[in-house]
């Protein structure tokens with residue numbers, strides 16, 4: 001895997017905010033600030049053949065980000081009134097946040113996969129962690145004296161505003177962008193309705209948070225739909241094989257080549273985690289989710305996890321237990 005943009009990569013390494021960059025004729029990336037740990041979201045703007053502009057993943061909604069987006073647009077000769085459509089890869093607020101405001105400016109409908117639309121409206125994007133922490137604490141077997149650890153901190157930090165109008169997207173459909181082909185590729189795993197956007201004429205894949213160059217994406221963040229998110233995620237990774245030869249433009253970090261190598265690396269990481277969970281289950285088959293999770297390795301250490309990260313760790317452990325339990329007997333995990 002290698003960076004496709006030296007400038008963007010340098011800013012990423014310096015923990016800076018990259019400048020807007022036109023990396024294909026009429027296609028730009030804007031970096032929209034987020035949080036210290038995830039300094040920016042990459043928002044993509046595509047010009048159509050009728051002088052209109054289309055936004056993918058506008059970024060988190062703050063007053064200064066609204067100004068930044070307007071400034072970035074004016075630097076490419078556009079303003080808010082020139083925006084003809086807005087689409088997002090998934091429902092998280094670092095991608096969707098500004099969309100509610102943006103679509104209001106021009107009476108548009110936000111384009112979002114139908115499964116994420118459902119989870120956004122039902123509030124399931126937060127329910128996995130915050131709905132009923134007492135019930136979750138019992139289900140996960142969290143000891144009485146540790147339960148307060150689940151509660152401190154804001155569990156709804158990831159909440160997205162619900163846009164006034166939504167046009168649900170389906171796998172395989174093409175966004176209505178005159179003169180361009182931008183195809184929806186459903187890649188569930190990070191969220192139930194996560195999509196990538198493929199621009200075959202440009203040899204380009206907008207990968208959202210499904211594949212990032214520098215982080216292993218969280219799996220099953222939000223949504224409580226039927227399928228196991230770990231299995232879905234691995235399946236969605238394989239779905240991208242046809243894009244390995246092109247350039248990948250992710251939701252964070254920097255554009256890169258050799259998606260195949262990156263996919264392999266992430267896949268290995270997921271399977272290693274599954275192997276670790278399988279091993280822990282073998283040695284303590286009766287362990288609770290809490291017991292198993294506390295025996296796994298966590299960045300920063302198990303005892304230091306904040307409430308939100310602890311909830312996420314327990315939810316992830318539960319997902320992996322379910323995933324490992326559903327594997328065919330004898331399948332080798334690393």
Ligand SMILES: [Zn+2]
Nearest residue numbers: 092094209251
């Ligand atoms: Zn993100």
